Amino acid sequence: MRIKFIGVALSTMVFALCYSAEAQQPKKVPRIGYLSSTDPARESARFEAIRLALRERGHIEGQNIASEYRYAEGKRDRYSEFAAELVRLKVDIIVTAGGDPMIQAAMNATETIPIIMVGGGADPVEAGYVKSLARPGGNVTGLTNLGRELSGKRLELLKEAVPKVARVAVLYNPAAPSAIELKEVQRPARALGLTIQPWEVRAADDFEKVFTAHIKQRPDGVYVIGGALMRNNEKRTVGLAIKNRLPSVYGNREAVDAGGLMSYGANIADIYRRVAFFVDRILKGAMPADLPVERPTKFELVINLKTAKQIGLTIPQSVLYRADKVIK
Numbered sequence: 001m002r003i004k005f006i007g008v009a010l011s012t013m014v015f016a017l018c019y020s021a022e023a024q025q026p027k028k029v030p031r032i033g034y035l036s037s038t039d040p041a042r043e044s045a046r047f048e049a050i051r052l053a054l055r056e057r058g059h060i061e062g063q064n065i066a067s068e069y070r071y072a073e074g075k076r077d078r079y080s081e082f083a084a085e086l087v088r089l090k091v092d093i094i095v096t097a098g099g100d101p102m103i104q105a106a107m108n109a110t111e112t113i114p115i116i117m118v119g120g121g122a123d124p125v126e127a128g129y130v131k132s133l134a135r136p137g138g139n140v141t142g143l144t145n146l147g148r149e150l151s152g153k154r155l156e157l158l159k160e161a162v163p164k165v166a167r168v169a170v171l172y173n174p175a176a177p178s179a180i181e182l183k184e185v186q187r188p189a190r191a192l193g194l195t196i197q198p199w200e201v202r203a204a205d206d207f208e209k210v211f212t213a214h215i216k217q218r219p220d221g222v223y224v225i226g227g228a229l230m231r232n233n234e235k236r237t238v239g240l241a242i243k244n245r246l247p248s249v250y251g252n253r254e255a256v257d258a259g260g261l262m263s264y265g266a267n268i269a270d271i272y273r274r275v276a277f278f279v280d281r282i283l284k285g286a287m288p289a290d291l292p293v294e295r296p297t298k299f300e301l302v303i304n305l306k307t308a309k310q311i312g313l314t315i316p317q318s319v320l321y322r323a324d325k326v327i328k
Contacts, residue, residue: 032068042254057277074204074232093279136288224248247262257327
């Protein structure tokens with residue numbers, strides 16, 4: 001009887017010790033890797049939108065979720081390096097904020113870690129990132145911002161804001177995937193009676209040279225096609241447009257905050273908040289292959305009246321009434 005009692009007591013003690021040891025084992029904290037093509041200053045507000053949205057879903061950075069941030073600061077040769085680094089760190093999810101080259105770098109680095117793209121410039125199906133929007137089929141899902149599909153609307157708004165516009169210089173980097181938007185611009189331009197003047201910019205040092213060389217073509221406005229080179233040189237494009245008294249139109253609102261005349265595109269803050277949905281679902285066991293790629297549902301027109309005044313332009317009230325934000 002005594003032996004039996006001792007046996008039961010020992011078993012109970014061993015179980016208690018095992019349970020205690022197991023209870024003391026720290027839970028694995030999921031890590032999210034963020035890849036950005038730009039710099040911390042530009043991305044801070046966007047990433048903060050993700051953090052706040054994740055907090056609303058119960059994922060609090062520094063408590064039950066951790067983050068690894070990598071900023072390429074416009075250096076494309078660092079995309080692959082940073083993607084590989086995040087894979088070595090064994091992050092649970094990679095969020096790519098930087099368009100097509102960044103998405104491709106992440107895809108080249110891993111075929112298993114879930115990748116959430118944020119506003120890739122190209123059609124994700126045409127680019128081969130996913131099999132279809134409804135059923136991505138691989139380790140990539142996320143949001144696409146319809147950048148080039150909105151080119152016609154941007155030209156239309158530029159024409160309404162500046163009725164006298166007849167010739168539009170299109171600033172673009174022919175080496176960037178976004179260069180395909182040039183074709184998307186030419187089609188609606190004909191319908192609007194506009195003449196397109198393609199201006200190639202391949203490096204940061206080209207902007208001043210290109211404006212100096214082509215300004216004799218006497219354009220009435222500038223349409224800037226997005227991409228890493230353009231994003232990282234917004235102050236240059238804005239400054240050169242103002243210096244030459246040219247109305248400028250962009251696809252992203254940050255350019256207008258920096259002094260561009262106007263922008264029309266997807267509401268970026270809304271897109272970044274939506275990233276939290278994908279992170280939450282994947283952390284709870286969903287597979288990227290089964291999470292449909294989403295298109296934006298909110299769009300915004302932003303106009304900078306300070307810039308309009310600088311270049312001697314009066315924006316019609318009919319256009320101002322439609323603006324989501326007017327910078328005065």
